[in-house]
Amino acid sequence: MKKGTAIFLLGLLLAIAAFSGFYYIETAPWRAMMREPQPELAWLKKQFNLSDTEFTRVSQLHDAYLPGCQERCRRISELNARLQQLLAQTTTMTPEIQGLLAERARVRADCEAEMLQHFLEVSRTMPPEQGRRYLAWVQQQSSLLGQGMEQRHQMGSHGHMMDHSHM
Amino acid sequence: MKPNQTPEGGDSLRQVLRQWTVDTPLPPRFQEQVWQRIARSETQPALSLWASLSRWVEVLLPRPKFAFTYMALLLVLGVAAGSLAAQARARHLDADLSLRYVQSLDPYRADALNP
Numbered sequence: 001m002k003k004g005t006a007i008f009l010l011g012l013l014l015a016i017a018a019f020s021g022f023y024y025i026e027t028a029p030w031r032a033m034m035r036e037p038q039p040e041l042a043w044l045k046k047q048f049n050l051s052d053t054e055f056t057r058v059s060q061l062h063d064a065y066l067p068g069c070q071e072r073c074r075r076i077s078e079l080n081a082r083l084q085q086l087l088a089q090t091t092t093m094t095p096e097i098q099g100l101l102a103e104r105a106r107v108r109a110d111c112e113a114e115m116l117q118h119f120l121e122v123s124r125t126m127p128p129e130q131g132r133r134y135l136a137w138v139q140q141q142s143s144l145l146g147q148g149m150e151q152r153h154q155m156g157s158h159g160h161m162m163d164h165s166h167m
Numbered sequence: 168m169k170p171n172q173t174p175e176g177g178d179s180l181r182q183v184l185r186q187w188t189v190d191t192p193l194p195p196r197f198q199e200q201v202w203q204r205i206a207r208s209e210t211q212p213a214l215s216l217w218a219s220l221s222r223w224v225e226v227l228l229p230r231p232k233f234a235f236t237y238m239a240l241l242l243v244l245g246v247a248a249g250s251l252a253a254q255a256r257a258r259h260l261d262a263d264l265s266l267r268y269v270q271s272l273d274p275y276r277a278d279a280l281n282p
Contacts, residue, residue: 004225007234011241018245019252026253030260040271043264065272073274115273141265143275 038062048130057125065118072111079104116144 029046036042041062045055083100090097119138123131139145194200227233270276 002225004228007228007237008224011237014238015241015245015248018242019249022246022249023253023256026250027256030257033264034260040264040268043261044268047261047265062271069272069274076274111274118272138269141269141276142273144273 048126048134050126050130054125054127058122061118061121061125065114068114069111072107072114075107076104076111079107112144115142119144 033039033042033046038059041055041059044050044058050058079100083097083104086094086097086100119135119142122138123135125131126134228237266276
């Protein structure tokens with residue numbers, strides 16, 4: 001092989017090695033996080049600079065919250081199934097349907113209250129500044145502020161804001 | 168003025184040229200060869216690019232100054248590209264994990280799993 005060609009190929013190999021090395025080094029913390037049993041909690045620890053003690057407490061709160069959340073979801077699904085059955089049998093509003101809607105709304109409200117309670121507990125576990133940051137972030141990201149449904153309701157079928165002053 | 172450039176000389180030259188006939192035949196496939204030479208001259212830019220790259224690799228690159236610059240440039244490019252790619256991947260994972268955290272707590276955000 002000629003000297004020039006050898007230098008040319010060596011340069012390309014050097015560039016590939018530099019690319020791979022930097023990519024490997026800079027993504028190492030993320031790969032380690034993904035190997036954790038609960039990567040989303042490992043992410044929370046990194047994102048909000050939690051100490052090991054704080055992280056253990058947050059993980060305990062997380063694990064304690066989930067069974068109740070799953071139970072409420074199961075209850076809402078059950079109510080949805082009953083509501084579907086009733087709606088298939090009638091074309092008018094019955095007291096039973098009204099009761100089911102009220103019951104489902106109550107469970108949903110419980111669900112949101114428990115979720116907010118959990119967020120507040122987690123924020124108190126963190127250092128004050130991080131706790132405030134966590135609370136502001138999680139309120140924006142979760143459905144607590146009701147963005148999803150209300151935003152959809154405000155949009156017309158073509159994606160335009162409906163003018164409620166004419167309704 | 169030279170003697171053969173007189174009007175009389177020009178007239179006699181023109182007369183000779185009018186009487187001159189070419190008896191020698193054209194070489195075989197003369198026209199085809201002319202067109203081939205035209206086609207070759209039109210593809211010259213691509214060849215010259217390859218030739219200049221080849222010249223750069225074989226003549227300039229072995230010089231220590233060029234070799235050092237070339238290596239340093241590719242090293243910097245590799246580092247920069249690797250770093251940018253890693254940052255993009257980190258941003259993607261960051262967004263993914265934050266969504267997973269919220270979805271693990273908020274059943275009403277679970278629909279974001281199937282957008």
